[in-house]
Amino acid sequence: MSNRYSRQELFLKETLPFRKKRALIVGAGALGSALAETLVRAGTGGVTIIDRDYVDWTNLQRQQLYTERDARDQVPKATAAKQRLQSINSEADIKAVVADAGPEELASLIEEQQPHILLDGTDNFETRFIINDLAQKYRLPWVYGACVGSQGISCVVIPGETPCLACLLAVLPAEGMTCDTVGIIAPAVQMTAAFQGAEALKVLAGRKEEIRRELVSFDLWKNTHSSINISSLKKEDCPSCGRQPSYPYLSAERRTKTAVLCGRDTVQVRPPEGRQFHLDQLASMLEKQGTNVKTNGLLLSAVVSGKRVVLFQDGRMLVHGTKNISDAKKLYQQLLG
Amino acid sequence: MRITVNGKQEDIKLARPTIADLLTQYSLQEKTVIIEANGEIIPKDSLSSTHLKEGDRLEIVQFVGGG
Incomplete structure (x- = not known):
């Protein structure tokens, strides 16, 4: 050879x-x-x-x-x-x-x-x-x-x-x-x-x-x-x-934390401290790719990959319709990097 | 005013522009960037007090997260 x-x-x-x-x-x-x-x-x-x-x-x-x-x-x-x-x-x-x-x-x-x-x-x-x-x-x-x-x-x-x-x-x-x-x-x-x-x-x-x-x-x-x-x-x-x-x-406090919200079929994903999100920017980006987004300045809600997500200004996100933490975390990082 | 941004000639039509004004024009004002002007890195807190002048050479690097 x-x-x-x-x-x-x-x-x-x-x-x-x-x-x-x-x-x-x-x-x-x-x-x-x-x-x-x-x-x-x-x-x-x-x-x-x-x-x-x-x-x-x-x-x-x-x-x-x-x-x-x-x-x-x-x-x-x-x-x-x-x-x-x-x-x-x-x-x-x-x-x-x-x-x-x-x-x-x-x-x-x-x-x-x-x-x-x-x-x-x-x-x-x-x-x-x-x-x-x-x-x-x-x-x-x-x-x-x-x-x-x-x-x-x-x-x-x-x-x-x-x-x-x-x-x-x-x-x-x-x-x-x-x-x-x-x-x-x-x-x-x-x-x-x-x-x-x-x-x-x-x-x-x-x-x-x-x-x-x-x-x-x-x-x-x-x-x-x-x-x-x-x-x-x-x-x-x-x-x-x-x-x-x-x-x-x-260390633990700098990590994204997740919690299943009992009885709501929802996972909360919480980012490390100190992240501030521009909801308007994210909303216009999602709209550009054809996602239907609602925002009132304080929170943003949209349906992404078949799941309803609600994002707050402090970066907290609720992913509805799932109890699967890793799915929710994946969706979070897909959206917010 | 003509300056060079990332190797490309740009004609800037703003009056007495600062680097911060330029970033706004490029819609980069809220992005994570590192800026070098004429070989020197410009600290974040000086972007709005640093004025551009004819012939300046700027490098703008934007941090992205995908992969």
């Missing part, structure tokens, strides 16, 4: 630089799929991928590992991803975890799997801030990446060297711009995953001096690209990466 990595080796001038490396990919959606495929094809020895969701027809337009059959059978994404990845590269040690990526789940995966890098394939800021804290706690590099519409953004966080996500963003953004509210085109995913994937390869190959130190963003529809040197934004007193870190997003 001829060497499957010959073209990569020609470029890197190194044989099998990734063979003894493992990546933990959080999320097996569009970015997670693309990142996993890149790393597995490159010959990364181990890839662990965690996701709580199953494959749906609306995923097929951009989530490259999945097929109609996966959607029809509602296969959990991590499971379907593993099957496809293993058929791409039988040498890779792929571990699929079907679970909600909370602080405890991710911490135990890091301890058990000993990854060399954490990769962001999530669709919400809350999980990204958990990854950000864990990356600092375990001194692991992580690569932020996100996309929506025709836009994308990415940067590399290296503990002790670069600013972290909490240095860049003091609070969780509360904009409600997600793939489910404003849509997305596949090239925005591919471009974001390409920025993330290239940095992941540099990190795993130990090419430190070549890692990008800028925050990069682009819009493929408006044909714009920007890149900002963020090194001056590193904060000495940052709660996640500063001198005395408290890792705020690993």
Whole structure:
């Protein structure tokens, strides 16, 4: 068998630089799929991928590992991803975890799997801030990446060297711009995953001096690209990466809380403190995609994915017609990111 | 006034515009952004006191959450 990595080796001038490396990919959606495929094809020895969701027809337009059959059978994404990845590269040690990526789940995966890098394939800021804290706690590099519409953004966080996500963003953004509210085109995913994937390869190959130190963003529809040197934004007193870190997003009060409201067939989803929502903005966004929305300034009500939801200004949401906490949480993050 | 925003030439027709005014024009006033003007990051609390001038080079990065 001829060497499957010959073209990569020609470029890197190194044989099998990734063979003894493992990546933990959080999320097996569009970015997670693309990142996993890149790393597995490159010959990364181990890839662990965690996701709580199953494959749906609306995923097929951009989530490259999945097929109609996966959607029809509602296969959990991590499971379907593993099957496809293993058929791409039988040498890779792929571990699929079907679970909600909370602080405890991710911490135990890091301890058990000993990854060399954490990769962001999530669709919400809350999980990204958990990854950000864990990356600092375990001194692991992580690569932020996100996309929506025709836009994308990415940067590399290296503990002790670069600013972290909490240095860049003091609070969780509360904009409600997600793939489910404003849509997305596949090239925005591919471009974001390409920025993330290239940095992941540099990190795993130990090419430190070549890692990008800028925050990069682009819009493929408006044909714009920007890149900002963020090194001056590193904060000495940052709660996640500063001198005395408290890792705020690993503690319980910063987490989305859910409760089933007894006898009402309703789940209440309560976001971490400090998020303020612009209900009018969210209402007009939902209207644009054809959802019937009512808002009185204090609360917004709409029917989304067949369920009636009521959102309050403080970010609390009631999801009616269900007692299933994970369904309600998923709907919440679909709408609000 | 002509400035460059994210690598593209823009003609701004506002009188004595600040960076905050520009963000409003782009409907980004309530979004999470990091702004660099002529190579320097502009702190959030200075956006409405920093005036734009002819030939300024701005980079606007908007944080998004999807994936």
